[in-house]
Amino acid sequence: MDLTIESISKDGYHLLSLSGDVDTKTAPSLLDALTALELAALAELRIEMDQVGFLSSAGLRALVFAKQKMPHTARLVLVGTSADIADVITKTGLTQAVTLVATHDDL
Amino acid sequence: MLTFNPFPPVADLLLERIDALPTDVIGGYQVRPGKPLPFGVSHIPNGLNFSIYTSAGTACTLVLFNRGDDQPIAELPFPEHYRIGDVFCMVVFNLDFENLEYGFRVDGPHDPIAGHRFDPSQVLMDPYARLISGRDVWGETPDWQRPYPYRARVSFDDFDWEGERPLEIPSEDLVIYETHVRSFTRSDTSGVKQPGTYAALVEKIPYLKQLGINAVELMPVYEFDEFENSRIHPDTGEQLYNFWGYSTVGFFAPKAGYAATGKFGMQVDEFKQLVKTFHRAGIEVILDVVFNHTAEGNEYGPTLSFKGLDNKTYYMLTPEGYYFNFSGTGNTLNCNNPIVRNLVLDCLRYWAAEYHIDGFRFDLATILGRDPWGAPLSNPPLLESLAFDPILSSCKLIAEAWDAGGLYQVGTFPAFGRWGEWNGKYRDCLRRYLKGDEAQVGQLAQRVQGSPDLYQPSGRSPATSVNFITCHDGFTLADLVSYDHKHNEANGEGNRDGGDDNHSWNCGAEGWTDDPGIQALRHRQMMNALTMLLTSRGTPMLLMGDEFGRSQHGNNNAYCLDSPISWVDWSLLQTNAQLHAYVTALIHFRHAHPALRVNRFDAEASALFPSCSFHGSTAWQPDWSDHSRQLAWMISADVACDHGLSRPDTVYVATNMAHYATWFELPQLPDGYGWHLCFNTGDASSPMDASEPRYLDSGILLGDRSIVVMSAKQV
Numbered sequence: 001m002d003l004t005i006e007s008i009s010k011d012g013y014h015l016l017s018l019s020g021d022v023d024t025k026t027a028p029s030l031l032d033a034l035t036a037l038e039l040a041a042l043a044e045l046r047i048e049m050d051q052v053g054f055l056s057s058a059g060l061r062a063l064v065f066a067k068q069k070m071p072h073t074a075r076l077v078l079v080g081t082s083a084d085i086a087d088v089i090t091k092t093g094l095t096q097a098v099t100l101v102a103t104h105d106d107l
Numbered sequence: 108m109l110t111f112n113p114f115p116p117v118a119d120l121l122l123e124r125i126d127a128l129p130t131d132v133i134g135g136y137q138v139r140p141g142k143p144l145p146f147g148v149s150h151i152p153n154g155l156n157f158s159i160y161t162s163a164g165t166a167c168t169l170v171l172f173n174r175g176d177d178q179p180i181a182e183l184p185f186p187e188h189y190r191i192g193d194v195f196c197m198v199v200f201n202l203d204f205e206n207l208e209y210g211f212r213v214d215g216p217h218d219p220i221a222g223h224r225f226d227p228s229q230v231l232m233d234p235y236a237r238l239i240s241g242r243d244v245w246g247e248t249p250d251w252q253r254p255y256p257y258r259a260r261v262s263f264d265d266f267d268w269e270g271e272r273p274l275e276i277p278s279e280d281l282v283i284y285e286t287h288v289r290s291f292t293r294s295d296t297s298g299v300k301q302p303g304t305y306a307a308l309v310e311k312i313p314y315l316k317q318l319g320i321n322a323v324e325l326m327p328v329y330e331f332d333e334f335e336n337s338r339i340h341p342d343t344g345e346q347l348y349n350f351w352g353y354s355t356v357g358f359f360a361p362k363a364g365y366a367a368t369g370k371f372g373m374q375v376d377e378f379k380q381l382v383k384t385f386h387r388a389g390i391e392v393i394l395d396v397v398f399n400h401t402a403e404g405n406e407y408g409p410t411l412s413f414k415g416l417d418n419k420t421y422y423m424l425t426p427e428g429y430y431f432n433f434s435g436t437g438n439t440l441n442c443n444n445p446i447v448r449n450l451v452l453d454c455l456r457y458w459a460a461e462y463h464i465d466g467f468r469f470d471l472a473t474i475l476g477r478d479p480w481g482a483p484l485s486n487p488p489l490l491e492s493l494a495f496d497p498i499l500s501s502c503k504l505i506a507e508a509w510d511a512g513g514l515y516q517v518g519t520f521p522a523f524g525r526w527g528e529w530n531g532k533y534r535d536c537l538r539r540y541l542k543g544d545e546a547q548v549g550q551l552a553q554r555v556q557g558s559p560d561l562y563q564p565s566g567r568s569p570a571t572s573v574n575f576i577t578c579h580d581g582f583t584l585a586d587l588v589s590y591d592h593k594h595n596e597a598n599g600e601g602n603r604d605g606g607d608d609n610h611s612w613n614c615g616a617e618g619w620t621d622d623p624g625i626q627a628l629r630h631r632q633m634m635n636a637l638t639m640l641l642t643s644r645g646t647p648m649l650l651m652g653d654e655f656g657r658s659q660h661g662n663n664n665a666y667c668l669d670s671p672i673s674w675v676d677w678s679l680l681q682t683n684a685q686l687h688a689y690v691t692a693l694i695h696f697r698h699a700h701p702a703l704r705v706n707r708f709d710a711e712a713s714a715l716f717p718s719c720s721f722h723g724s725t726a727w728q729p730d731w732s733d734h735s736r737q738l739a740w741m742i743s744a745d746v747a748c749d750h751g752l753s754r755p756d757t758v759y760v761a762t763n764m765a766h767y768a769t770w771f772e773l774p775q776l777p778d779g780y781g782w783h784l785c786f787n788t789g790d791a792s793s794p795m796d797a798s799e800p801r802y803l804d805s806g807i808l809l810g811d812r813s814i815v816v817m818s819a820k821q822v
Contacts, residue, residue, distance in 0.1 A: 024174065027205065068265075087300075087367070088371060092380055093266065096267055
C-alpha cells in the first residue's frame with residue numbers, strides 16, 4: 001500500500017499526516033518529508049498515525065533520526081497510533097523519543 | 108601588512124573527505140577499497156564498509172540480497188588490491204541498508220585432509236553479523252530449500268540509553284537467578300502479553316525485584332536455530348527442538364525468535380531495552396555464552412560461515428582433518444588461535460559496550476583453555492586476555508569449569524585473579540548432605556565458607572565460588588526431592604540422555620504422591636536446600652521457578668522440549684506460596700546480613716566471634732565423624748554503621764540431616780545479646796519469623812531433617 005504524506009505548518013507545531021503503510025519501499029519518502037522540515041527549529045512535530053497500518057523498522061529509524069535533529073526540549077508526538085505499532089515502539093524503548101497520544105485533544 | 112592565518116574557518120575550505128568517495132564501479136555499484144578493521148560491516152558516510160578475514164581463501168565475493176529474496180541482487184568480487192594481508196575489505200556506496208542482507212562467497216582449496224573446505228557455491232554468513240534474519244519468529248517452520256538460510260543484516264547503534272550504565276554490583280553481593288527467556292514466560296499461566304519473549308521477561312521484572320534477586324543469568328540468547336537437529340519424537344510424534352540454544356549461529360546477534368519485534372528485525376532494540384529496564388530495577392544481566400563450538404557440526408554438518416571462510420583457523424582438527432569433539436556436539440572452536448581469540452574478545456567487548464552486559468558465564472569453559480590439539484594449556488592466552496581486558500574489566504567472568512572431553516577444573520581453572528566458577532563440588536556435596544549421605548560434614552564445612560580448600564591456595568576469594576544446588580542442567584529442586592532416577596522419555600532417546608549422578612532422593616515415593624508425610628518432607632527438603640545455599644559464603648545462584656517448586660516431572664535434561672515440561676508453571680506460585688514466601692524472606696535475610704557476604708578467607712574476627720566457626724550438638728565441638736549428619740556454622744563480621752562505629756553481625760545456622768531430632772547447644776553470647784530465631788524449616792506452620800521474635804539462650808531441639816537460622820541481636 002502506498003504512503004501519502006501531507007505536511008502542514010500549524011500554530012505552534014508542524015503536522016505530518018500519514019496515510020498508508022510505512023514499509024521498506026515507502027520509508028524513504030517519510031525520511032524525505034522529515035528532512036525537508038527545519039527540524040532544528042521545531043518546537044513540536046505531530047505525526048497523525050491513525051491511517052497507518054504498518055510501520056517498519058526503517059520507519060521507526062526515520063522517527064529516531066528526526067527526534068535527534070530536533071532541539072532537546074522539542075517533542076515528537078504520534079497521534080492515534082495503532083495498538084500494534086505502539087507495542088513495537090514500547091518494546092524497543094523508543095517511547096523516550098516519541099510521545100504517544102490517542103487524539104490531538106490529549107495534548 | 109598581510110597576515111597568514113594557519114587555521115582558516117573550516118567552512119572556507121569546502122572540505123570534502125576523499126576517502127568518502129567511490130573510486131571504482133563494480134557491477135553497477137560504486138565502491139572503493141575498504142578499511143580492514145573493524146571486521147564485519149560498519150557505517151561510513153553514504154556507505155558501508157565490509158571486512159572479512161580468510162587466510163587460505165584465494166578470492167572473495169560480496170553477495171547482496173534484498174531482504175527475503177532467494178536470489179541475490181548483486182555479487183561484487185573483491186579486486187585483488189582490495190585485500191590487505193588476509194583481509195578483504197570494500198566500501199559500497201548508496202546501499203539501501205535497511206533492506207539489505209549480505210554474505211560472502213570464498214574460493215580456495217577443497218582439501219579436507221589439509222583442513223580446507225572452501226566451497227564457492229555457498230553463501231557464507233559474516234561471523235561478525237550483528238543482526239541476523241532467517242529465524243525471525245520462534246518455531247516458524249523454515250523453508251529448508253532456501254539458499255543462505257541465516258542472513259547477515261546491518262544493525263544500528265542509535266539506541267538511547269539515557270545515561271544508564273552497568274551496575275557493577277560486587278560479586279559477593281549478588282544473588283543470581285538462572286533463567287531461559289522462552290521457558291520463563293511461555294506458559295499461559297505466566298500472564299504476560301507476548302509469552303516467551305524478551306518483552307515478556309521485562310514484564311516479570313517486578314516479580315524478580317520482589318523476590319530479591321539482583322542478577323539474572325540468561326541461557327543462550329546469541330542467535331541460534333531452534334530447528335538445528337530438530338526431530339520428531341518416535342513415540343509421541345511431538346516436535347523436538349534445539350530448545351536451550353547451546354549452539355551458536357551468530358555470536359554478535361541477539362536471537363530474533365525471542366523478540367516480540369523479531370519479525371520487524373527490531374531484536375537489537377528490544378534486547379537493549381530489556382537490559383536498560385533490568386538495570387533500572389537494580390538487576391544485572393549476565394549472559395550464558397557458548398564459545399566452545401558452533402552450529403556447523405562436524406564434517407557432515409552444514410557450511411554456514413566459519414567452515415567455508417577458514418576452516419583450519421576456526422576449528423580444532425585432527426591430523427586427518429576431522430573435527431575434534433571436546434564439546435560433545437560435533438566440533439570445537441579453536442579458541443587459542445589468535446584469530447579466534449580476537450573474535451571472542453571482540454564479541455564480548457561488543458556485548459559489554461553496546462548492550463551494557465554485566466557479566467558472562469562460559470559454557471564448557473575448560474575448552475577455552477585447550478591448545479589447538481586439545482591439550483590443556485597452563486597459561487591459556489584467551490583466558491588471560493579476557494581477564495585483563497580493559498573493556499571487560501568490570502564484567503563478571505564465570506566459568507563452567509569442565510567440558511565433555513573429560514577436563515574437570517573446578518578449583519584449578521586458570522583464573523588470573525578474575526574468573527569465578529560454577530562450583531560443581533558445592534552442588535554435589537550439598538545434595539549428598541541434604542539426602543543424608545554419610546561422610547559429608549567435613550566437605551560441607553569447606554563448601555559453606557566459600558570452598559577455601561579449592562580457592563584459597565591460589566589466592567582467590569569466596570565469591571569465586573558460584574554456589575548452586577540446581578541449574579538448568581539436571582533436576583529442578585522439586586524434582587531433586589521427588590525422584591531417585593531421571594525420567595527423560597519425552598526427549599525421545601529412550602531415557603539414555605542426561606546424567607545419572609543426580610544425588611537425588613525422592614523422600615519415599617518416585618514422582619507424584621498424595622502421601623501428606625512425603626509431601627511435607629519434600630517441602631522441608633526444598634527449604635533446607637535453599638537455606639543452606641543462601642547462608643553460605645560465595646555467590647548463590649538459584650534456578651528459575653525453584654522458589655515455588657517448579658517441576659520437570661523428573662526430566663533432568665529438557666534441552667529439546669518446547670513444552671509444558673520445560674515451561675515455568677506460574678500457577679505453582681499460588682500452590683506453593685509458603686515456599687515462595689520463605690525463599691523471598693531468605694534472600695532478603697542474606698542482603699541484610701553482610702557477614703554472609705564477606706569476601707575474604709582470612710577475614711578478622713568480629714567483636715564477638717571468629718569470622719567462621721563450626722559447631723555440633725555441643726557448641727564449638729562439631730562432630731566430624733563419618734556418621735555425623737549434623738553441622739552448625741556461625742558466621743560473624745563487624746559491619747560499619749553510622750558515626751564511624753561498627754557493630755557485630757552474627758548468623759548461626761544449625762543443620763540436622765538425620766532422620767531423628769537433635770539438640771543443638773547454642774554458642775554463648777555476651778550479656779545484652781540474645782539469639783533471635785529467624786528461620787526453622789522444622790516448624791511446618793511458621794518456618795520463618797513472621798510475627799513475634801523468639802529469643803533463645805541455651806539451645807534448640809532441631810526436628811529431623813531440619814535447619815534453623817538465628818542471628819545475634821542486642822536485647
